[in-house]
Amino acid sequence: MAETSRQLAPATDVAELDLLETPAYVYDLDELRRSHAALRAAIPPETRLFYSLKANPHPAVVRALCSAGCSPEACSPGELEVALAAGASPDTILYTGPGKRDGEVAAALAAGVRWFSVDSPAGLDQVDRLAASVGATAQCLLRLNGRSAGTAQGLTMTGVASQFGADETWVLSQPRQFSSRPRAEVAGFHLYTGSNLESEAALLAQFEASLATARRAARALEVEPRLLDLGGGFGAPYARAGALLPLDGLASGIAALLGAWFPGWRRRQPLVAFESGRYLTATCGSLLARVLDVKRSHGTPVVVLESGINHLGGMSGLRRLPPLVPDVQSVAAADDSSLRGAILAGPLCTPLDVWARSADLPDLEIGDVVRIPNVGAYGLCASLLAFLSHPAPREVVVDGGEIVDVSRLQLVRRGLEASAGDANGYPDGRQ
Ligand SMILES: Cc1ncc(COP(=O)(O)O)c(C=O)c1O
Numbered sequence: 001m002a003e004t005s006r007q008l009a010p011a012t013d014v015a016e017l018d019l020l021e022t023p024a025y026v027y028d029l030d031e032l033r034r035s036h037a038a039l040r041a042a043i044p045p046e047t048r049l050f051y052s053l054k055a056n057p058h059p060a061v062v063r064a065l066c067s068a069g070c071s072p073e074a075c076s077p078g079e080l081e082v083a084l085a086a087g088a089s090p091d092t093i094l095y096t097g098p099g100k101r102d103g104e105v106a107a108a109l110a111a112g113v114r115w116f117s118v119d120s121p122a123g124l125d126q127v128d129r130l131a132a133s134v135g136a137t138a139q140c141l142l143r144l145n146g147r148s149a150g151t152a153q154g155l156t157m158t159g160v161a162s163q164f165g166a167d168e169t170w171v172l173s174q175p176r177q178f179s180s181r182p183r184a185e186v187a188g189f190h191l192y193t194g195s196n197l198e199s200e201a202a203l204l205a206q207f208e209a210s211l212a213t214a215r216r217a218a219r220a221l222e223v224e225p226r227l228l229d230l231g232g233g234f235g236a237p238y239a240r241a242g243a244l245l246p247l248d249g250l251a252s253g254i255a256a257l258l259g260a261w262f263p264g265w266r267r268r269q270p271l272v273a274f275e276s277g278r279y280l281t282a283t284c285g286s287l288l289a290r291v292l293d294v295k296r297s298h299g300t301p302v303v304v305l306e307s308g309i310n311h312l313g314g315m316s317g318l319r320r321l322p323p324l325v326p327d328v329q330s331v332a333a334a335d336d337s338s339l340r341g342a343i344l345a346g347p348l349c350t351p352l353d354v355w356a357r358s359a360d361l362p363d364l365e366i367g368d369v370v371r372i373p374n375v376g377a378y379g380l381c382a383s384l385l386a387f388l389s390h391p392a393p394r395e396v397v398v399d400g401g402e403i404v405d406v407s408r409l410q411l412v413r414r415g416l417e418a419s420a421g422d423a424n425g426y427p428d429g430r431q
Pocket of ligand 1: 052055073096192195196231232233234275276277278279377
C-alpha cells in the first residue's frame, strides 16, 4: 500500500499513472460520481436507481454508488456480501437471478433482504418456503419475458426463449400459478430486455414495451404493483475512448410514458425503478499494462502486453460483451499510431490471448505503459482471471486526485470439509 499517500492527478490525466506498479485497473471515484449524476438526471427524480453489481463489484465502487443514493441489485452471495459491507440497508437490496440455490436465498433472508426477483412459479414457491422458515414475508418482483424481442446491441433477454423471467403468454394464460404465496407477495414486476442500447429512442421504445407488458400482467394477476423495475440497458463505451451518451431528453420521455401506462404513478404506486451497471461505471475505469515484447512475425508487428484476456475482454468471446476493439493509448508517448496492423497479444500461453489482430498502435517499446480507457464496467470481473494462473492486476482507487486504496484479488484454493458448509451460501458443502 506504499502508493496510498501519494497525490495523483485525476485518473483521466494519464501522465502520472505510469508510476504505478502494473498491470493495474484504476477507478476514479470523481468520474464515477459524475456518471451517477448524469444517469440520475436522465431518469425522473421520483424513480429509484439500482446499481447492478455485476458490472463492477469493487467495494469502493459499490460504496460510492450506495452513498450517492443507488440501491444494490445483487445476484450472487458474493455480490450480496459486498453490498452489505458497503453499508446498504438490506431492505433496499434487490436479489435477482434466474436460478437461486436454497442456501443463498436463506442467507439473503437471514441478512434482512426482503426483495427478490423471481422467474417462475417455482421461484415464488422457493422464496415462500424459505421466508416462512424464518418467519418473514418477502416481496417478489415477477420477472417477465415480454412478447417482443428488444433491440439491444448487446444481449437480448426478452421475446426469445430464455431462462430469464416467465413468458408473458404463460402469465396471462395461467395467472393463478403466479399469484402471491402466503410468505412471498407478488409486489411488482421486473423487466430487463437487453443491455447496451445506444440511443434515447431505443431506450424509450424498450421502456414502452416493458410498460405494456407490465400492465397486461398486472391486470391478469389483479395486482396493484408497488414496485415496477423497468431495467435499463443504458449504453456506454467499452475499451474505446469517448464519453457517455448524453440522455438529455430521456427523463421527460420516460415521464410521458409512465403517465400514459400507469397514470398517477407520481402520486401513488407503483414506484418505478431502473437498473444500470455499465453506464454508471464504464468511464471511471482504465487498465494500465506494460509492454513485455515488441517484434515482427511474418512481416506483421506484434506487441505483447502483461494483460490479456485474463484481465480484460475474456467474456467478449462468449458474446457477453461487445467485441473487444481496444483503444490503446501510450501513457508516455504521443498517440501517433505508427505501428499499423499490429497483433496485440497478452502474455497467456494460448493463441486465443489476442485483443486485436490488426490494431493501429502508438510507437511502443518494451517497458512502455499503455492505457485502455473506459473499462470500469465488465473489466476485471468479466475476464478469464483464473485461466493460466497469473496474478490478478492491482486495483487502484483514486478519489479527489489521491490514491485511496490499492488491492489485489487473490485466487486461493481452500479445502471444504464434507459437512462444514460454506459461508457463500452453499450450506451442504457442495461445490
Ligand atoms: C437483470 C439485469 N440487470 C442489470 C444488468 C446490467 O446491465 P448494464 O450493465 O448493461 O447496465 C443486467 C446485465 O446483464 C441484467 O441482466
